[in-house]
Amino acid sequence: MRIMLDIGHPKDVNVFKNVILSLQEMGHTVKIFVRAKESTKRMLDDAGFEYEVCPYYKSMAGKAFGILANDLRLYMIARKFKPDVFVSPGSPYSAHVSSLMRKPHLAFSDTEIAGLVTMLTLPFTDKIYTSTSFYLDLGPKQERFKGYYELAYLHPKYFKPNKSVLDKYGLEEGYILLRLSALSSHHDLHASGFDFETEDELRDYISSLEKYGRVIISSEKLDWDTIKEYQLDLDPDDLHDIINYASICLSEGATMASEAAVLGIPSIYVSNTERGYLNELETEYDLVYNIPDRGEALEKTISFLQNKNTKDEWQSKKVVMLNHNIDVCNFIIDRIINIDKRGL
Known part of the structure; x- marks a missing residue:
């Protein structure tokens, strides 16, 4: 399976790091698309991951302009990569491009107050996965799980403190x-x-x-x-x-x-x-x-x-x-690799 992963925040690197490693060990190919935020790029570099960069806009006006610019950038990359599925923490860019390419988009979101991003993303998303703690009802596309995204990297199974x-x-x-x-x-x-x-x-x-x-x-x-x-x-x-x-x-x-x-x-x-x-x-x-x-x-x-x-x-x-709570890392992997079985 060819997976297009769109991330923007340092936390996204943490959430998906073990997911990426597991998917690669299983023989899947993951292409990472990331906002040019220094801390995020540094974390990807430290993890040894290759990635494609798009601009990171700090101002609200810049972020608005960035929707079109980053949509185009991702579309050009995705056309060459030919993904089977788009995955993100709830990115409008991957949602829009996945719709253009008629490929499924899976969103793994945890921020209720990101109202504008949700409005720009949800209509083009096939499935959005949220914790049972998520206090918004996003309709039939939403599936809840018992856990927190922090457990994808801080559960004792994955995190061993180094004194x-x-x-x-x-x-x-x-x-x-x-x-x-x-x-x-x-x-x-x-x-x-x-x-x-x-x-x-x-x-x-x-x-x-x-x-x-x-x-x-x-x-x-x-x-x-x-x-x-x-x-x-x-x-x-x-x-x-x-x-x-x-x-x-x-x-x-x-x-x-x-x-x-x-x-x-x-x-x-x-x-x-x-x-x-x-x-x-x-x-x-x-x-x-x-x-x-x-x-x-x-x-x-x-x-x-x-x-x-x-x-x-x-x-x-x-x-x-x-x-x-569940093993959130395994949950994310299961939803990605078994997407065909879910009829998306």
């Missing part, structure tokens, strides 16, 4: 991880997070946390010296090990908040936006807290850091969560 990364970055286990997001994706149009208006506000926040341990920052923004001071020059391959050995993660990015949660690390998502998987990880497993106010998030963080049993409690809750 040597602590020495690599001069760290000791139990630091406080603060994630700052650029909030520049299409679905972040009205999103807010920590909303530090001045560098002094950020520094005061860090000072409150430092009473309970070392603070390190993971940030998409480097506009303040304070961020540079606390930021690690991090190899993307080490990110999940860094999350795994934190005492807690405060994040205005949904991806890192959910990654920490499925690793059994206390996680607080500081944002005014919702994700179904984060809601379920809170209400069903108590692994993450969705708190839009940074002051309230700070109070909750301190309460966890003062509790000596927090780490053991979260690891126990992680085991319950893992026992309740």
Whole structure:
């Protein structure tokens, strides 16, 4: 089978990495089409994957123009590759081109607030797969599964923590991880997070946390010296090990908040936006807290850091969560390779 995989976000590389490797071992051919985002390309390079690049547009106007430009770019590549199926996390480009080429498109999506992208994608998609936690009903094309996309790469079957990364970055286990997001994706149009208006506000926040341990920052923004001071020059391959050995993660990015949660690390998502998987990880497993106010998030963080049993409690809750969910990687592979049996 010839599979055209369209990805754009670093998380997509993580979700599909084991899928690609398994498909290749089974004799299938996978062609990757990726947005020219440096972190995403670097992750693909580190994994040893070849790929075709299309432009990455940061502004909303650029993203609108990019639909036509990237549709054309993908169409030219796909005509030469001749795929049997298009696969994406919910990309309008592959949905449009698959329709033009009269080939099936499978979308594996987890972001409810990506309304515009869903509107541009769903009419041209044959099937869209979402977690049971996904709070939108997308109609007859939607199929739900019990699991989270983070488990495609962070389930213990696939992720083995490497404690040597602590020495690599001069760290000791139990630091406080603060994630700052650029909030520049299409679905972040009205999103807010920590909303530090001045560098002094950020520094005061860090000072409150430092009473309970070392603070390190993971940030998409480097506009303040304070961020540079606390930021690690991090190899993307080490990110999940860094999350795994934190005492807690405060994040205005949904991806890192959910990654920490499925690793059994206390996680607080500081944002005014919702994700179904984060809601379920809170209400069903108590692994993450969705708190839009940074002051309230700070109070909750301190309460966890003062509790000596927090780490053991979260690891126990992680085991319950893992026992309740499927092998998501195998699910994705099954839906791709058995597409003919499903009559798509």
